[in-house]
Amino acid sequence: MPLKRPKGDALAAIIAERTGYAFHDVALLQRALTHSSVRGKVGADNERLEFLGDRVLALVVAEMLFRRHPEATQGELAVRLSSLVSGDSCAEVAEEIGMTEFIHADAAVRGVNGRKAKNVRADAMEALIAAVYLDSGLEPARAFILRFWEKRAQTVGRAVRDPKTMLQEWLAQKDSARPTYAIIGREGPDHEPVFTVEVQAPGFDASVATGRSRQAAEQAAAAAFLAREGVTDNADAAA
Incomplete structure (x- = not known):
């Protein structure tokens, strides 16, 4: 038989040990970990949290990124923020804490995997952050998040260089x-081709670039697009 999911003070003690934050309102913690599939009344699940x-x-x-990267453009900060607060990042933190075993959901939801499972963990992570905020205010929530x-944030910079x-x-x-x-041109011999690629996005002018492979040309076109829109500077685009 599966182990019983801890509740009440036992749950709060485990969360405190794993996160460094001790809840005053244990019911708030339990709501943060309750999926909408088992809600009994409005507000009893974690959707609002x-x-x-x-x-x-x-x-x-x-705010962390704003202080950490004083020379970054608005566009660069937006890209870093998007990566850090994404569902994937929230799900990763939930896994690090080991939250999956504490999420209260019906059997159908507990049995999902892949993207759906990640979404459940990510939603619970965001709800837990809200619960900390409501339980003690912004500063404890800030400490919880920064932990x-x-x-x-130290590694996301390398990822966004792509x-x-x-x-x-x-x-x-x-x-x-x-x-x-889209490939709009191909020149040169088969052993040394040069591809010309165009990248398009609704509401923006297309950008065109070349490369010795389709992938290199696509990266170059994306870099040119970002530089033109002021998201990166020319040095970043060339990197």
């Missing part, structure tokens, strides 16, 4: 569709 936690997380991480997100990733995340911040790439 998830909404608030998403905003608290974004505020704290945005798990500061180390991620122009295609940067462009996709920047467009997501703008509520725009994903960029599309």
Whole structure:
């Protein structure tokens, strides 16, 4: 038989040990870990907390990035923020804490995997942040977030050097569709071809670049797009 999910003070003690934060209102903690699939009445699940936690997380991480990268442009900060507060990042923190075993959900939800499972963990993580905020205020919530997100901020800079990733995340911040790439030219011999690629996104002019492979040309086109829109400077685009 599966182990019983801890509740009440036992749950609060485990969360305190794993996160460094001790809840005063244990019922608030339990609501943060209750999926909508088992709600009994409005407000008894974590959906409203998830909404608030998403905003608290974004505020704290945005301030952290603003202070950490004084020379970064608005576009660069937006890309870094998008990566750090994404569902994937929230799910990773939830896994680090070991929250999955504490999430109260019906059997169908507990049995999901892949993207759906990540979404459940990410939502619970955002709800937990909101619960800390409501339980003790912004400063404890800030300390809670920084404990798990500061180390991620140290590595996200390397990830966003990939122009295609940067462009996709920047467009997501703008509520725009994903960029599309198309080969519009190919020159040179088969053993040393040069590809010309165009990248398009709704509401923006297309950018064109060349490369010795399709992938290199796509990266170059994305870099040119980002530089033109002021997301990166020319040095970044060339890197």
